[in-house]
Amino acid sequence: xxxxxxxxxxxxxxxxxxxxxxxxxxxxxxxxxxxxxxxxxxxxxxxxxxxxxxxxxxxxxxxxxxxxxxxxxxxxxxxxxxxxxxxxxxxxxxxxxxxxxxxxxxxxxxxxxxxxxxxxxxxxxxxxxxxxxxxxxxxxxxxxxxxxxxxxxxxxxxxxxxxxxxxxxxxxxxxxxxxxxxxxxxxxxxxxxxxxxxxxxxxxxxxxxxxxxxxxxxxxxxxxxxxxxxxxxxxxxxxxxxxxxxxxxxxxxxxx
Numbered sequence: 001x002x003x004x005x006x007x008x009x010x011x012x013x014x015x016x017x018x019x020x021x022x023x024x025x026x027x028x029x030x031x032x033x034x035x036x037x038x039x040x041x042x043x044x045x046x047x048x049x050x051x052x053x054x055x056x057x058x059x060x061x062x063x064x065x066x067x068x069x070x071x072x073x074x075x076x077x078x079x080x081x082x083x084x085x086x087x088x089x090x091x092x093x094x095x096x097x098x099x100x101x102x103x104x105x106x107x108x109x110x111x112x113x114x115x116x117x118x119x120x121x122x123x124x125x126x127x128x129x130x131x132x133x134x135x136x137x138x139x140x141x142x143x144x145x146x147x148x149x150x151x152x153x154x155x156x157x158x159x160x161x162x163x164x165x166x167x168x169x170x171x172x173x174x175x176x177x178x179x180x181x182x183x184x185x186x187x188x189x190x191x192x193x194x195x196x197x198x199x200x201x202x203x204x205x206x207x208x209x210x211x212x213x214x215x216x217x218x219x220x221x222x223x224x225x226x227x228x229x230x231x232x233x234x235x236x237x238x239x240x241x242x243x244x245x246x247x248x249x250x251x252x253x254x255x256x
Contacts (some may be wrong), residue, residue: 001075002207002235003161003240004028006097009241010084013251015092021099022053025172037205038065044100046130059104062235070173070228073097073109074204077211081088081116081241082248089114101170108139109170118213126186127153145175157159157197167201177208181216189214189222 004027008019029035030042040061047057055237061067075160079096080089093114095213097107115136116129130149137143152160164179165172178200184190191213195206222227231237 001028002077003237006240006244007074007077009078010240012245013078014082015095017054017095017099020096021048024099025049038067038069038071038137038250040069041071043099054099056152058098058100062103066104066106067100067104068103068170069101069168070109070170070204070208072099072101072106073113073170073174074207075241076110076114077117078122078244080114080215080244081244084248084252085117086118089118094114105139105141106170108137108142109174112137112142112174113177116122116181116212117215120181120186120212124218126216127182130182133178139171141169141171142174146178148184149175149179152179157194157199161198161200164198166202166205168201168204173205173208176200176205178210180205181212182208183221184213186213187222188214188217188220189224192223210245223233 004023005020006219008016012019025048026046028045030037030045043061043069044057045111045187048054052060053164059066070142070151076093076096079093082090083092088113093110094107101107101110112133119129119132120126127150137146148163151173152163160179164175166176167173177195180194180198180221181191183194188210192206195209196202199207228234234252
C-alpha cells in the first residue's frame with residue numbers, strides 16, 4: 001500500500017484521492033494471504049472495484065463506523081517525505097487514510113505516524129515524540145498509551161505488549177511502533193528487533209517503526225544487507241524513493 005500511495009503522489013504532483021483509490025482497486029492484491037489485508041480494507045477495495053465511490057465505500061464497513069485498523073498509518077510514509085509543511089503533512093495523511101479507514105482512530109493513527117516521520121526527518125530526538133503526541137492528540141486511546149512509553153523503555157517485551165498492545169487496532173500499533181523507535185534511540189537494526197520482539201502484528205508494527213529510524217538516521221545502518229536486498233521489488237522501491245524526492249522538489253518549485 002505504501003507503493004500504491006507513492007505512485008500517485010509522483011504522477012499527480014501531490015495527493016489525488018481518486019487516483020489513489022483507483023490504484024488500490026487495480027493493484028491491491030487483497031486475495032494474497034502474504035499481503036494480509038484486514039477484512040475491512042479488503043471490503044472497501046472490493047466495493048470500489050464494484051463501482052462504489054471511495055467516499056462512501058470506506059464508511060460501509062463495521063456497521064458504518066469505518067475501519068480503525070493500522071493499515072492507513074502503515075502506508076503513510078510517502079506523505080511526510082513529499083510534503084514540507086506540517087499542515088499539509090497532517091491534512092494529506094488524514095486524506096489518504098480516509099480512502100480505506102473512515103474511523104477517526106484509523107485517521108488519527110495515520111496523522112500521528114506521519115508527524116512522527118516528520119519529526120524524525122527534522123532530527124527530533126527519538127524519545128521526544130511520545131510526550132509530544134500525548135499532549136497533541138485528543139483521543140484517549142492514543143494518549144494513555146503514549147504517556148506510558150517513557151516508563152516502559154527498560155521493561156520486558158511481554159510487559160510492553162500487555163500495556164501498549166501489539167495488534168491491529170491503530171492505537172496499539174502506533175504506540176508499539178513509537179515505543180520500539182524510542183527504546184532503540186533511533187538505531188534502525190535495534191528498532192526492527194524491538195518491534196518484532198513485541199509479537200502480535202509484527203509486520204505492521206515493524207513497517208511503522210523502521211521508517212522512523214530510517215528517517216532519523218537517513219540510512220538503515222546495522223540492518224544486514226541480506227535483509228535489505230531481499231525486500232520484495234527492492235530496486236523499484238529505491239527508484240520510487242528517488243522519484244518521490246525529485247518530484248517533491250519539482251512540485252514545490254512550481255507551486256510552492
